[in-house]
Amino acid sequence: MKIRFDGLTKxxxxxxxxxxxxxxxxxxxxxxxxxGKLIGLLGPSGCGKSTxxxxxxxxxxxTSGKIYFDEDDVTDxxxxxxxxxxxxxxxxxxxxxxxxxNIMFPLENLKGKDKLTKAQMEEKVLEAAKVVQIEExxxxxxxxxxxxxxxxxxxxxxxxxxxxxxxxxxxxxxxDARLRIQTREEIKRIQNTTGITTIFVTxxxxxxxxxxxxxxxxxxxVVHQIGKPQEVYDNPIDxxxxxxxxxxxxxxxxxxxxxGELYIGGEKVLGKDYVKDTADGEVTVGIRPEGFVLNDSLxxxxxxxxxxxxxxxxxxxxxxxxxxxxxxxxxxxxxxRSDNNIDGKSxxxxxxxxxxxxYVFSKETEERLI
Amino acid sequence: MRKAGNIKAWLYLLxxxxxxxxxxxxxxxxxxxxxxxxGYNSASQTSYGTGWFNxxxxxxxxxxxxxIKNTFIIVIITVPLSTGIALLISLGLNxxxxxxxxxQTIYFLPYVTNTLAVGLVFMIMFKKTPYTDGLVNMVIKLFxxxxxxxxxxxxWAKMFVMCFYTIWVVMPFKxxxxxxxxxxxxxxxYKAAKIDGTSSFRTFTRITLPMISPMIFYLxxxxxxxxxxxYSDEVAIxxxxxxxxxxxxxxxxxxxxxxxxxxxxxxxxxxxxxILFAIVFTITVINLLISGKNxxx
Ligand SMILES: Nc1ncnc2c1ncn2[C@@H]1O[C@H](COP(=O)(O)OP(=O)(O)OP(=O)(O)O)[C@@H](O)[C@H]1O
Ligand SMILES: [Mg+2]
Numbered sequence: 001m002k003i004r005f006d007g008l009t010k011x012x013x014x015x016x017x018x019x020x021x022x023x024x025x026x027x028x029x030x031x032x033x034x035x036g037k038l039i040g041l042l043g044p045s046g047c048g049k050s051t052x053x054x055x056x057x058x059x060x061x062x063t064s065g066k067i068y069f070d071e072d073d074v075t076d077x078x079x080x081x082x083x084x085x086x087x088x089x090x091x092x093x094x095x096x097x098x099x100x101x102n103i104m105f106p107l108e109n110l111k112g113k114d115k116l117t118k119a120q121m122e123e124k125v126l127e128a129a130k131v132v133q134i135e136e137x138x139x140x141x142x143x144x145x146x147x148x149x150x151x152x153x154x155x156x157x158x159x160x161x162x163x164x165x166x167x168x169x170x171x172x173x174x175x176d177a178r179l180r181i182q183t184r185e186e187i188k189r190i191q192n193t194t195g196i197t198t199i200f201v202t203x204x205x206x207x208x209x210x211x212x213x214x215x216x217x218x219x220x221x222v223v224h225q226i227g228k229p230q231e232v233y234d235n236p237i238d239x240x241x242x243x244x245x246x247x248x249x250x251x252x253x254x255x256x257x258x259x260g261e262l263y264i265g266g267e268k269v270l271g272k273d274y275v276k277d278t279a280d281g282e283v284t285v286g287i288r289p290e291g292f293v294l295n296d297s298l299x300x301x302x303x304x305x306x307x308x309x310x311x312x313x314x315x316x317x318x319x320x321x322x323x324x325x326x327x328x329x330x331x332x333x334x335x336x337r338s339d340n341n342i343d344g345k346s347x348x349x350x351x352x353x354x355x356x357x358x359y360v361f362s363k364e365t366e367e368r369l370i
Numbered sequence: 371m372r373k374a375g376n377i378k379a380w381l382y383l384l385x386x387x388x389x390x391x392x393x394x395x396x397x398x399x400x401x402x403x404x405x406x407x408x409g410y411n412s413a414s415q416t417s418y419g420t421g422w423f424n425x426x427x428x429x430x431x432x433x434x435x436x437x438i439k440n441t442f443i444i445v446i447i448t449v450p451l452s453t454g455i456a457l458l459i460s461l462g463l464n465x466x467x468x469x470x471x472x473x474q475t476i477y478f479l480p481y482v483t484n485t486l487a488v489g490l491v492f493m494i495m496f497k498k499t500p501y502t503d504g505l506v507n508m509v510i511k512l513f514x515x516x517x518x519x520x521x522x523x524x525x526w527a528k529m530f531v532m533c534f535y536t537i538w539v540v541m542p543f544k545x546x547x548x549x550x551x552x553x554x555x556x557x558x559x560y561k562a563a564k565i566d567g568t569s570s571f572r573t574f575t576r577i578t579l580p581m582i583s584p585m586i587f588y589l590x591x592x593x594x595x596x597x598x599x600x601y602s603d604e605v606a607i608x609x610x611x612x613x614x615x616x617x618x619x620x621x622x623x624x625x626x627x628x629x630x631x632x633x634x635x636x637x638x639x640x641x642x643x644x645i646l647f648a649i650v651f652t653i654t655v656i657n658l659l660i661s662g663k664n665x666x667x
Binding site: 081096 | 556558559561562563564565566567568569572576577580581
């Protein structure tokens with residue numbers, strides 16, 4: 001099922017009484033989520049991700065705007081009539097019920113013609129448990145299980161009614177690093193087998209990039225960019241998106257376009273074929289760590305862009321070069337081949353740039369220029 | 371090392387053990403001994419012999435039987451009623467946002483007011499004097515019934531006032547405990563239940579109640595114990611001659627046997643006290659067994 005937002009907006013009165021203006025938690029969402037895909041809703045803490053999910057499932061009512069499931073307007077439907085399943089960040093498993101009873105809970109609420117017999121319920125519970133592979137844990141209580149197992153139970157409970165949409169609010173944030181990677185693949189697998197349109201909230205860009213078919217990047221209630229993870233990474237629409245995606249993060253420099261060429265700190269780094277007809281003036285330049293390229297002899301002695309070398313970190317598959325630059329704040333990072341011949345003791349190192357990994361942004365609006 | 375640690379631990383416990391020994395264990399043993407000493411005389415500190423005589427006497431004393439009956443009626447009526455009403459009020463309080471603190475304070479006021487003062491208010495409300503029939507009787511008259519003497523009148527009227535008063539006095543504490551228990555249930559469970567289309571009745575019985583059940587059991591157990599020990603509330607309303615009013619309780623009987631007009635019988639008092647102890651102990655054990663079976667774990 002596809003989901004469509006039309007001018008969806010949610011305002012909250014400000015919690016800080018001294019500020020009169022409302023908090024706009026979700027600001028004029030107008031876009032469509034395709035059927036049967038895994039969507040990552042991504043943004044920094046407090047940007048309105050949970051509010052967006054709550055609007056979709058009906059726990060919050062929008063200040064204005066509409067939500068459509070396929071062609072149905074569900075804006076005014078109560079949560080139970082929307083056919084959504086939700087997994088909460090803290091899982092919200094009922095602590096006094098066994099796993100079986102937890103998963104059965106939504107089924108027991110069914111009334112009238114949807115009412116199921118005990119046997120049918122048992123069967124559905126088992127089915128859902130199989131999808132998340134917890135059949136042998138059905139008689140445990142939630143607190144007798146690990147975080148990852150509880151998380152699967154929460155998913156099973158949200159799946160058991162075969163929802164039209166599955167919503168996951170930061171489902172991995174309570175897990176440790178290894179389990180997080182394992183579980184996110186699990187979510188991907190479950191989504192693949194069920195084919196249910198799934199929206200998955202996170203503030204961890206790596207998590208979103210790794211499993212999503214599509215990501216929605218937002219900040220302070222506003223959607224900045226929507227697209228396939230790789231496309232958004234390769235083609236960020238503005239400085240915020242460029243900075244938010246990628247580990248290590250993009251390196252940001254003050255630069256200038258002069259006579260149709262790009263300069264950083266007096267060095268001409270890219271020429272007219274790159275700049276094309278962008279107007280002269282001061283700009284912000286973002287360069288991905290993999291955008292720094294060594295010269296042919298791989299010793300960093302020649303190149304268009306010189307930086308102050310601080311450290312070389314060997315990471316196995318490749319090498320991370322840590323450096324500083326007068327036109328940038330803090331430590332910067334380039335990722336280069338591990339078979340390089342860089343002299344770790346030298347003070348400066350020179351790079352060439354891969355123009356595909358260099359982005360130019362307006363200094364005022366932070367919009368992408370090149 | 372271990373041994374030294376043990377000695378230290380006992381040293382730390384010593385003050386508490388001494389206090390408990392002097393003020394609890396010793397009197398308990400003393401009471402036990404009194405209760406089996408026949409015809410003990412506190413002036414000469416002598417007795418005729420030992421046996422079950424005191425228990426037999428107490429159990430055949432009509433005042434004691436009346437006291438047991440009164441106590442049981444008070445316990446059986448007030449404990450479930452006060453807990454149930456307190457739960458309803460707490461649910462109400464929990465669902466309003468505005469003025470919640472104000473209401474909480476109002477409901478808590480009786481708790482910080484002296485029992486005797488509350489008793490006085492009840493007297494004014496219920497007592498019939500040559501000059502006035504009391505506030506409650508004025509209301510009853512409005513509905514066309516004759517005046518009822520709640521303080522010196524029929525047994526059921528007196529018992530009604532007594533239970534009303536007891537519930538009124540214990541309510542604030544229960545409301546306080548239950549509102550905080552309700553507030554401590556994480557909102558996310560209600561959100562999850564709402565998304566799954568759970569009716570509010572089912573949400574209450576399947577989520578709220580189990581989650582606050584430890585607190586409810588706590589209130590029931592302490593409520594039982596408190597009600598079995600009732601005495602001052604009765605005095606507050608019916609005065610010190612409870613036997614005459616037919617409203618005595620077990621603790622009241624014990625007190626009368628020691629210090630009342632008919633007093634000076636520590637052996638009978640001890641036997642009555644131990645009977646009360648046995649009752650409270652049995653009921654508490656039953657309570658704990660039930661709560662253990664139903665608890666979240
Ligand atoms: N019930 C509410 N009343 C007032 N303000 C609220 C309410 N709920 C959320 N907000 C505000 O709306 C904004 C968005 O909140 P939201 O919880 O959606 O953020 P989030 O992206 O989920 O953050 P996080 O990653 O920390 O979970 C925040 O500024 C928050 O303070
Ligand atoms: Mg959130």
